[in-house]
Each structure stands twice: as C-alpha cells, then as structure tokens.
Amino acid sequence: MDREWSINDFEIGKPLGKGKFGRVYVAREVKSKFVVALKVIFKEQLEKYKFHHQLRREMEIQISLKHPNVLHLYGWFHDSERVFLILEYAHNGELYKELSKRGHFSEKQAATYILSLTEALTYCHENHVIHRDIKPENLLLDHEGRLKIADFGWSVQSKDKRKTMCGTLDYLAPEMVENKTHDYAVDNWTLGILCYEFLYGVPPFEAESQADTFERIKKVDLSFPPSPLVSSDAKNLISRLLVKDSSRRLSLQKIMEHPWIIKNANRMGVC
Ligand code: AMP
Numbered sequence: 001m002d003r004e005w006s007i008n009d010f011e012i013g014k015p016l017g018k019g020k021f022g023r024v025y026v027a028r029e030v031k032s033k034f035v036v037a038l039k040v041i042f043k044e045q046l047e048k049y050k051f052h053h054q055l056r057r058e059m060e061i062q063i064s065l066k067h068p069n070v071l072h073l074y075g076w077f078h079d080s081e082r083v084f085l086i087l088e089y090a091h092n093g094e095l096y097k098e099l100s101k102r103g104h105f106s107e108k109q110a111a112t113y114i115l116s117l118t119e120a121l122t123y124c125h126e127n128h129v130i131h132r133d134i135k136p137e138n139l140l141l142d143h144e145g146r147l148k149i150a151d152f153g154w155s156v157q158s159k160d161k162r163k164t165m166c167g168t169l170d171y172l173a174p175e176m177v178e179n180k181t182h183d184y185a186v187d188n189w190t191l192g193i194l195c196y197e198f199l200y201g202v203p204p205f206e207a208e209s210q211a212d213t214f215e216r217i218k219k220v221d222l223s224f225p226p227s228p229l230v231s232s233d234a235k236n237l238i239s240r241l242l243v244k245d246s247s248r249r250l251s252l253q254k255i256m257e258h259p260w261i262i263k264n265a266n267r268m269g270v271c
Contacts, residue, residue, distance in 0.1 A: 005084075007077075007084065008030075010029060010030065010036075010038060013025060013026040013028065016037055017093075017094075021049070021051065021055075022040045022041035022045065024037050024038065024040070025037070026038075036074065036088065036089050037088065038087070039084065039085040041082060041083045043078070043081055043082060046083070055083070061129055065123070067119075067124075069117065069119055069146065069147055070120050070124070070148065071087060071149060071150040073085060074087070087150075088142075088148065090141055091141075092140075092141035093141065094136070094141075095141055096137045099197070099201065103201045104201040105198045107199065107229070107230070107231060107264045108266070108271065110199050110234075110264075111234075111263075111264035111265040112265045112271050113139075114191060114255070114265070115261050115267070116146065116269045117147060118256055119256070120147075121134075121188075124149075130184055130186065130187060134187060135170075135171045135194075136197065138150055144270045147269065169210060169214075170193065170205060171190050171194075171203070172217060173189035173190070173217075174218050174244050177214050177217050177218055178218065183246070185246035188249045188250065188251070189241060189242065189246070189249060191241055192237075192241025192242040195234070195238050196238050196242075199229070199230050200224075200227065205222075231260065237250070237260045237261070241255070
C-alpha cells in the first residue's frame with residue numbers, strides 16, 4: 001500500500017463506528033478489492049481540539065509497527081476538509097462488546113488474549129513504544145477472533161522515563177495516579193487489570209467515584225470474589241502484575257512463561 005491514495009480509490013461501505021474525532025467505515029480498494037477500515041477525521045475537529053500533533057505522532061507510530069496483534073495502519077491521505085486513515089479491518093469489532101455480551105471470558109480465552117497482548121507489547125517495547133491506554137475499547141478482533149491493539153492516541157515513542165497523566169482511570173498504574181514518572185511497567189500493570197476484567201467481567205478497582213478508584217489503586221486494594229471458574233494460577237498471575245513497586249512487576253517474558261498462560265493460551269492467538 002505504498003503509494004499516494006485518494007478517496008476515489010475506495011468504495012465506501014457501512015459505518016463501523018464513531019470515535020471522538022470522526023467516523024470509521026468499512027471500505028474496499030477499487031482495483032485490488034482489498035477490504036480495509038477507513039477512518040475519516042475532520043480537520044476542523046483536529047484544529048478545535050489542537051489534536052494535529054498527536055494524530056501525526058499516533059500515525060507515525062502505528063505505521064511503523066508491524067505485528068500480527070497490532071492493528072496495521074497501511075497509509076493515510078487527506079483532502080481540504082478531512083484526513084483519512086487506511087486501517088486493517090477488524091471484522092469482529094471491539095473486544096469490549098464481546099466481553100459485555102458474555103459477562104466474562106473462559107480461562108482459555110482470557111489467557112489467549114493476555115498472551116497476544118503480551119507478545120504485542122513486547123514488540124512495542126522493543127521499538128520503544130509504551131502504549132499507556134490499553135483497555136478493552138482499544139482492542140479489536142479480526143475475522144478469526146485474533147486480538148489487535150488499536151488506537152495509539154496516548155502512546156509515546158520514548159527511551160526516557162515519562163511524566164504525563166494520561167489513560168483511562170480504571171487501567172491506570174499507581175505511579176500514574178500519583179503523577180510520578182513511569183516507564184514500560186505501566187503496560188504490565190494494565191495486563192493485570194485486563195486479566196482480572198476478562199475473568200470477572202469488571203476491573204478490580206472499580207468504585208463509586210474517581211477519587212475512590214484512585215484510593216483503591218494507590219493501596220492496591222485487590223480482592224478476588226469467590227468463583228469456581230477462576231483458578232489459583234490465574235490469581236497468582238494477576239497478583240504478580242498488580243504490584244505497587246513497578247520494578248517488581250512480572251516482566252513480559254515471565255508472563256509468557258507463567259503456568260496459567262502455558263496451560264490455557266492458544267499460541268496461534270485464536271479462541
Ligand atoms: P475510533 O475512532 O478508533 O474510536 O473508532 C470508533 C469505532 O469504530 C470503534 O469503537 C470500533 O467499533 C470501530 N472501528 C475502528 N477501527 C476499526 C477497524 N480497524 N476495524 C473495525 N472496526 C473499527
């Protein structure tokens with residue numbers, strides 16, 4: 001897809017969803033019939049929210065990442081009013097919808113998603129990208145049910161420690177809540193949160209108010225409701241990721257070697 005594109009190269013199909021800055025449609029490249037997702041962003045919106053720099057950064061990061069569990073950005077183009085992002089089409093949509101529909105996932109499904117995420121994050125970290133906004137809404141599923149990390153809006157390409165408050169509340173690591181510097185280990189924390197949410201259907205530090213969630217995160221106020229469906233291996237993995245001291249969180253390598261992952265995950269990434 002290495003060429004100059006315009007809207008005339010695509011047949012536009014049904015809308016897939018609406019984001020903060022525009023709409024996403026399924027589309028087909030006219031000549032090759034290759035199906036993609038086309039994200040349309042209005043320049044007026046970008047200017048209103050002073051988002052251009054961030055979008056450019058997001059695009060540069062996503063275009064450079066090539067991994068089976070990272071949603072591929074093939075290219076982009078613009079006209080006088082709009083910017084178009086040509087994205088890999090994730091046929092099965094948001095993981096979040098799947099989770100809401102089912103209430104929670106089985107250990108096999110949860111472990112497969114956690115392994116796919118760990119492999120994708122290993123790749124991102126090797127390329128000096130911290131995602132920082134991994135949450136179910138940013139995870140999409142392709143036609144085979146393979147997980148794809150989408151939306152690099154909050155990610156940074158950095159070799160340094162960072163200090164910016166960002167991300168969605170329930171998934172924030174304590175060092176981000178406390179506004180301290182943070183590094184790659186924030187994504188490892190998030191894997192613990194997601195693993196819990198995949199198995200129990202709710203994130204571990206959910207509370208009535210933002211302030212209460214912050215308090216629970218800071219204290220690492222973690223408890224496991226009784227469930228015959230969640231094994232002690234799963235709880236062990238979660239407890240070793242939700243550790244306040246970021247340097248003591250299980251590494252991505254150790255997650256891949258954890259008995260719960262070994263026992264339950266499908267290495268092909270399909271559930
Ligand atoms: P976004 O603007 O990225 O938040 O996208 C809005 C919605 O469009 C998402 O919540 C998804 O449901 C859908 N969507 C975005 N990108 C894709 C894609 N590549 N494939 C399928 N659906 C997508």
